[in-house]
Amino acid sequence: xxxxELSINLKLEIIKEKHAQIFDILTENGIDCWLVFTRETDITxxxxxxxxxxxxxxxxxxxxxAIENNKLKxxxxxxxxxxxxxxxxxxxxxxxxxxxxxNELLQQTMERFNPKTIALDYSKNxxxxxxxxxxxxxxxxxxxxxYKNRFISAEAIIRALRGRKTKKEFEYxxxxxxxxxxxxxRISSLLKVDLSELEIQKMFYDLVKxxxxxxxxxxxxxxxxxxxxxxxxxxxxxxxxxxxxxxHTLHNDFGIKYHDYCSDLQRMWFFGKKEDLPRELQHAIxxxxxxxxxxxxxxxxxxxxxxxxxxxxxxxxxxxxEEFKHSLGHQVGLKAHDGGVLxxxxxxxxxxxxxxxxxxxxIFTIEPSIKTPNYGMVALEEMIIITKDGxxxxxxxxxxxxxxx
Amino acid sequence: xxxxELSINLKLEIIKEKHAQIFDILTENGIDCWLVFTRETDITxxxxxxxxxxxxxxxxxxxxxAIENNKLKxxxxxxxxxxxxxxxxxxxxxxxxxxxxxNELLQQTMERFNPKTIALDYSKNxxxxxxxxxxxxxxxxxxxxxYKNRFISAEAIIRALRGRKTKKEFEYxxxxxxxxxxxxxRISSLLKVDLSELEIQKMFYDLVKxxxxxxxxxxxxxxxxxxxxxxxxxxxxxxxxxxxxxxHTLHNDFGIKYHDYCSDLQRMWFFGKKEDLPRELQHAIxxxxxxxxxxxxxxxxxxxxxxxxxxxxxxxxxxxxEEFKHSLGHQVGLKAHDGGVLxxxxxxxxxxxxxxxxxxxxIFTIEPSIKTPNYGMVALEEMIIITKDGxxxxxxxxxxxxxxx
Numbered sequence: 001x002x003x004x005e006l007s008i009n010l011k012l013e014i015i016k017e018k019h020a021q022i023f024d025i026l027t028e029n030g031i032d033c034w035l036v037f038t039r040e041t042d043i044t045x046x047x048x049x050x051x052x053x054x055x056x057x058x059x060x061x062x063x064x065x066a067i068e069n070n071k072l073k074x075x076x077x078x079x080x081x082x083x084x085x086x087x088x089x090x091x092x093x094x095x096x097x098x099x100x101x102x103n104e105l106l107q108q109t110m111e112r113f114n115p116k117t118i119a120l121d122y123s124k125n126x127x128x129x130x131x132x133x134x135x136x137x138x139x140x141x142x143x144x145x146x147y148k149n150r151f152i153s154a155e156a157i158i159r160a161l162r163g164r165k166t167k168k169e170f171e172y173x174x175x176x177x178x179x180x181x182x183x184x185x186r187i188s189s190l191l192k193v194d195l196s197e198l199e200i201q202k203m204f205y206d207l208v209k210x211x212x213x214x215x216x217x218x219x220x221x222x223x224x225x226x227x228x229x230x231x232x233x234x235x236x237x238x239x240x241x242x243x244x245x246x247x248h249t250l251h252n253d254f255g256i257k258y259h260d261y262c263s264d265l266q267r268m269w270f271f272g273k274k275e276d277l278p279r280e281l282q283h284a285i286x287x288x289x290x291x292x293x294x295x296x297x298x299x300x301x302x303x304x305x306x307x308x309x310x311x312x313x314x315x316x317x318x319x320x321x322e323e324f325k326h327s328l329g330h331q332v333g334l335k336a337h338d339g340g341v342l343x344x345x346x347x348x349x350x351x352x353x354x355x356x357x358x359x360x361x362x363i364f365t366i367e368p369s370i371k372t373p374n375y376g377m378v379a380l381e382e383m384i385i386i387t388k389d390g391x392x393x394x395x396x397x398x399x400x401x402x403x404x405x
Numbered sequence: 406x407x408x409x410e411l412s413i414n415l416k417l418e419i420i421k422e423k424h425a426q427i428f429d430i431l432t433e434n435g436i437d438c439w440l441v442f443t444r445e446t447d448i449t450x451x452x453x454x455x456x457x458x459x460x461x462x463x464x465x466x467x468x469x470x471a472i473e474n475n476k477l478k479x480x481x482x483x484x485x486x487x488x489x490x491x492x493x494x495x496x497x498x499x500x501x502x503x504x505x506x507x508n509e510l511l512q513q514t515m516e517r518f519n520p521k522t523i524a525l526d527y528s529k530n531x532x533x534x535x536x537x538x539x540x541x542x543x544x545x546x547x548x549x550x551x552y553k554n555r556f557i558s559a560e561a562i563i564r565a566l567r568g569r570k571t572k573k574e575f576e577y578x579x580x581x582x583x584x585x586x587x588x589x590x591r592i593s594s595l596l597k598v599d600l601s602e603l604e605i606q607k608m609f610y611d612l613v614k615x616x617x618x619x620x621x622x623x624x625x626x627x628x629x630x631x632x633x634x635x636x637x638x639x640x641x642x643x644x645x646x647x648x649x650x651x652x653h654t655l656h657n658d659f660g661i662k663y664h665d666y667c668s669d670l671q672r673m674w675f676f677g678k679k680e681d682l683p684r685e686l687q688h689a690i691x692x693x694x695x696x697x698x699x700x701x702x703x704x705x706x707x708x709x710x711x712x713x714x715x716x717x718x719x720x721x722x723x724x725x726x727e728e729f730k731h732s733l734g735h736q737v738g739l740k741a742h743d744g745g746v747l748x749x750x751x752x753x754x755x756x757x758x759x760x761x762x763x764x765x766x767x768i769f770t771i772e773p774s775i776k777t778p779n780y781g782m783v784a785l786e787e788m789i790i791i792t793k794d795g796x797x798x799x800x801x802x803x804x805x806x807x808x809x810x
Contacts, residue, residue, distance in 0.1 A: 008625045008642065040532040042622055043452050043740045056623050058742065059754050079754065080730055084641040085626075099730050101753025122539035127445040134527035134542040135535035135558075153540075217447055218461050220413045221490075236489040237413065325485055325504050335448045337463065348506025349464050349484065 004214025006172075006260045011054045012089060014260075017166040018051045019091060022065050023072040025160045033115030034157055036063040037132060037140055046121055046131025048158055050260070050334050054089070057082050060102045060139070066113040073113075077105050103143045110147055118147055119154035125351040128339020129158035159340040162333055163362045169261060170385060173332060173363055176213075176263035177383055177394045180256050183207045184267050191404045193246050193271050197225040197238035200250070208256060216255030216262035216336040223254030229376030233369060246271050249281065249375060249401065255336050262336045264365050266381030270401035277401065284370055284378035287319045289399050291368040292382055295328065295343075299358060299384065299391040305343040306354035312368055313345065321370040327354070329365045332383060338363075362386045363394070409619025411577075411665045416459045417494060419665075422571040423456045424496060427470050428477040430565045438520030439562055441468040442537060442545050451526055451536025453563055455665070455739050459494070462487050465507045465544070471518040478518075482510050508548045515552055523552055524559035530756040533744020534563035564745040567738055568767045574666060575790060578737060578768055581618075581668035582788055582799045585661050588612045589672050596809045598651050598676050602630040602643035605655070613661060621660030621667035621741040628659030634781030638774060651676050654686065654780060654806065660741050667741045669770050671786030675806035682806065689775055689783040692724045694804050696773040697787055700733065700748075704763060704789065704796040710748045711759035717773055718750065726775040732759070734770040737788060743768075767791045768799070 006014065026034060038046045041056040049056070053063055059079030066073050076092045083097025096105055110118070122137065123129040132140075141148055165173070186207055191200070204223050208215065215222045225238040228248045244250055248271055255264040268285070270277055291312050298308055309328040317323055327344025330337050342353040343364060364386070369379035380398055384391040411419070431439060443451045446461040454461070458468055464484030471478050481497045488502025501510055515523070527542065528534040537545075546553055570578070591612055596605070609628050613620065620627045630643040633653045649655055653676055660669040673690070675682055696717050703713055714733040722728055732749025735742050746761040748769060769791070774784035785803055789796040 005624070040742055040744070043533055043742060043744060044535050045450065047448050055625070081638075084637070088641065098754070099752075103753060120539075122543070124540045124544050127540075128448055130449050130538040130540035132539045133535040134525075134537045134539045135529045135532075137539040137542075138527070139529050219410070220460070232489070233486075236493065337445055337448060339445070339448060347504075348508060349503070 002214065003212045003259065004257045008054075010259065012091070014166070014168055015052060015054045015091060017168060018161060019074065021161060021164060021166075022052075022157075023067070025157050026065065026067055026072070028160070029156045031117050031119050031152070031154075031157065033064065033066040033113055033117060034119040034154055036121060037061070037136055038063075039136065044133050047128060047335065048121055048131055048161070051161060055085060062102065062106050062109070064109060064113075066115060068113060075109060077102055077109065106143055110144060116150065117152050118144070118150045119152050119157055121154050121158065123153050123155040123158075125353050126155045126159055126339050127337075128162055128335070129153065129155040159356070160359075162338055163331060163340050163359055165333065165361045165363055165385065169333065170361075170363070172259040172261035173263065173383075174394050176216075176256055176258040176261055177265065179211055179213060179258060180254060180263040180265050181395055183211065183256070184252075184254065184265070188269065188402050188404065191244070191250065191269060193244050195244050196240050197227050197242050198240040200225045200227075200244070200252075201238040204254065211256075214257035216257050216264055223252040226251040226377070229372075229374060231376065233377045233379060244271055247276070247278075249378070251377065251379060253381065260334055262332050262334065262338075263383065264332050264336045264381060265383065266367060266379050267398060268378065268380060268401050269404050271404050273405050274400075274403050278375065280372050281375050281378065281401070283319075284372045284375070285401055287316065287321065287370060288368055288378055288380050289397070291315055292366045292380060292397055295366045295368075296382075296384055296391055296393065296397075299364070299386060300389055301358055301360045301386060303358045304355055305341045305358065306346050308343045308358070309345055309354060316368055316370055324369045326369070329367055332363050332365060358386055360386050360388055364391075407619065408617045408664065409662045413459075415664065417496070419571070419573055420457060420459045420496060422573060423566060424479065426566060426569060426571075427457075427562075428472070430562050431470065431472055431477070433565070434561045436522050436524050436557070436559075436562065438469065438471040438518055438522060439524040439559055441526060442466075442541055443468075444541065449538050452533060452740065453526060453536055453566070456566060460490060467507065467511050467514070469514060469518075471520055473518060480514060482507055482514065511548055515549060521555065522557050523549070523555045524557050524562055526559050526563065528558050528560040528563075530758050531560045531564055531744050532742075533567055533740070534558065534560035564761065565764075567743055568736060568745050568764055570738065570766045570768055570790065574738065575766075575768070577664040577666035578668065578788075579799050581621075581661055581663040581666055582670065584616055584618060584663060585659060585668040585670050586800050588616065588661070589657075589659065589670070593674065593807050593809065596649070596655065596674060598649050600649050601645050602632050602647050603645040605630045605632075605649070606643040609659065616661075619662035621662050621669055628657040631656040631782065634777075634779060636781065638782045638784055649676055652681070652683075654783070656782065656784060658786065665739055667737050667739070667743075668788065669737050669741045669786060670788065671772060671784050672803060673783065673785060673806050674809050676809050678810050679805075679808050683780065685777050686780050686783065686806070688724075689777045689780070690806055692721065692726065692775060693773055693783055693785050694802070696720055697771045697785060697802055700771045700773075701787075701789055701796055701798065701802075704769070704791060705794055706763055706765045706791055708763045709760055710746045710763065711751050713748045713763070714750055714759060721773055721775060729774045731774070734772055737768050737770060763791055765791050765793055769796075
């Protein structure tokens with residue numbers, strides 16, 4: 001049995017933990033009704049379904065979390081063939097199945113709660129809170145015409161729900177990191193000069209298979225493998241004709257999936273002895289290691305994402321490098337890029353996400369990068385969880401290149 | 406290497422075949438520009454990306470198919486880290502990378518083409534054409550404010566593009582069917598009485614692993630296994646305490662993924678000799694087999710989906726059964742439920758999809774079901790491809806129960 005995916009029973013445990021967070025989150029945000037409206041989730045998934053429902057549905061389906069008499073009521077309205085599966089799970093106060101159409105049932109349910117606000121899964125800023133398709137929005141506008149002016153974005157709900165990792169979520173992500181590091185260590189014992197990037201990626205594939213885990217993002221870019229000075233890190237697949245060489249570096253960006261949860265780590269190797277490391281690379285790796293520690297020392301609840309990014313960005317510039325062309329760190333969870341708050345600059349492309357607040361129990365990457373004149377890019381990526389007054393690394397951070405002599 | 410997913414190179418071959426269809430499809434529909442606007446597709450995927458781009462992207466990205474001087478121009482505007490990957494593929498006339506934001510680049514490109522229509526991936530009716538999220542629609546409204554009144558649904562484009570299976574797509578789907586049938590046959594040789602549904606599902610899991618293929622839909626419901634008379638077919642997971650018994654039936658609904666493409670077939674077994682088959686089951690299976698043949702004899706390009714559904718639905722009623730509470734058949738492709746035209750009734754829940762036209766090279770399931778008074782549900786599911794003037798089964802249809810003596 002693969003360790004990549006959670007079994008249906010373990011998945012239900014997580015869903016129950018997440019359901020238990022919803023009442024507080026709705027109350028904090030002054031929202032009395034959250035409606036997840038979806039259909040054929042195998043083809044147009046709403047990613048929040050993984051956390052609050054746990055399986056795909058076929059026909060138009062409504063999952064309603066509403067506050068009634070200061071209590072959370074949870075209602076599922078689904079097609080007849082999906083109704084039994086929802087009942088089986090015993091997580092809903094009511095499961096309503098239908099044969100012909102959902103419209104009337106959904107209208108009746110809204111009349112019953114008559115909520116002040118109806119939070120829907122759309123967001124300009126937070127990609128993880130944007131699961132409602134435009135076609136489904138148009139359908140909902142027709143069905144709930146009367147309530148249209150009560151529609152609001154559910155981004156605050158989803159940000160909190162994805163962000164606040166439960167004990168089990170933390171455990172799975174930490175285990176994913178540990179397994180990633182184990183695979184990296186085993187690769188270290190196999191690495192040598194004159195291997196192509198593609199051959200190295202293949203070595204990772206074999207170990208991923210052996211460990212029975214999955215991939216945190218698309219496999220042909222996972223791990224990314226960058227050998228030597230000529231590649232800009234990013235989304236270029238490992239090449240068959242770029243080889244490891246003495247005196248060069250190797251970089252990877254690698255994430256696995258364990259029990260549905262992701263890791264996302266970058267590591268770097270140097271082909272040669274530590275005493276042969278060029279000063280240029282020495283200065284670069286020290287800068288990256290210090291930058292990561294600087295971020296970890298600064299991160300705490302209540303800061304805005306851009307504040308940490310700016311601190312590290314300025315440090316990198318102060319050390320004489322150009323600023324990196326990406327964000328410092330993103331959240332990790334069911335997805336490698338898990339949405340919500342971003343520790344990034346206030347660039348147009350990131351919208352409002354760097355302006356949001358860091359909060360306890362969010363899990364982030366820290367991944368600064370720099371470019372050296374003669375040896376190419378240098379970067380590491382670590383993962384931390386935010387605590388009451390700071391943060392903790394999920395696994396010990398790398399402090400230097402890994403040397404392959 | 407798993408046979409479930411296409412390698413990146415084989416995927417590119419399919420994408421090139423699909424790109425070659427786009428000019429005609431745009432022209433037929435009088436559309437001069439199609440814009441796929443997306444971001445972080447690992448968390449909010451637009452399913453058409455699999456057919457026209459082939460990999461996920463991180464930042465806001467625009468993939469533009471526009472007609473200029475009677476020729477198709479294909480442009481990708483993506484974040485800096487995704488630009489090299491797009492260039493590598495050599496499928497775009499232009500690849501534009503950006504660091505800060507997409508707005509101006511997208512505006513400039515639209516000014517250059519000044520299209521009469523801008524088709525976007527939203528649809529109330531066709532779930533496969535509804536990949537644009539509401540948040541992304543709101544962003545696009547702002548960026549392309551000037552062009553807002555030219556926005557139309559891309560559903561006609563996507564329906565044709567997903568529906569018209571190329572030679573390679575057909576080949577992969579057919580192979581998926583053949584492998585599914587092989588697994589079913591091997592299971593037949595292992596089946597006996599007193600196995601639980603869950604044990605039987607486990608036997609399928611082992612063979613799927615051995616064949617190195619994937620699952621066409623979520624694994625805990627694939628295959629569905631229904632033993633004996635007490636379950637309504639649908640999405641209820643196989644149970645640990647429902648057992649096969651002499652004189653009872655076993656039903657499954659099973660689909661695999663081979664090279665990214667799906668199969669979706671239902672088979673039925675009877676525990677006993679053919680001469681011991683109760684008349685009730687005899688009549689039921691004959692009805693199902695005849696209903697499938699009736700559909701296959703009727704299907705041809707130019708019919709509307711509901712016409713075939715109604716024919717079969719009426720036949721089932723004429724044979725003395727209640728009508729089935731689902732559609733007769735759906736398209737199959739990259740997804741088991743592949744959207745587009747539906748051979749289904751004109752019920753509210755199906756929107757306009759049964760009103761659309763059958764077309765050459767669409768691949769459909771045919772899956773009527775009936776309920777017998779004493780032996781539970783009886784159903785089979787076959788797959789056909791529509792030809793110039795009719796249709797052909799992808800693999801020979803089952804004509805009777807499979808007998809386990």
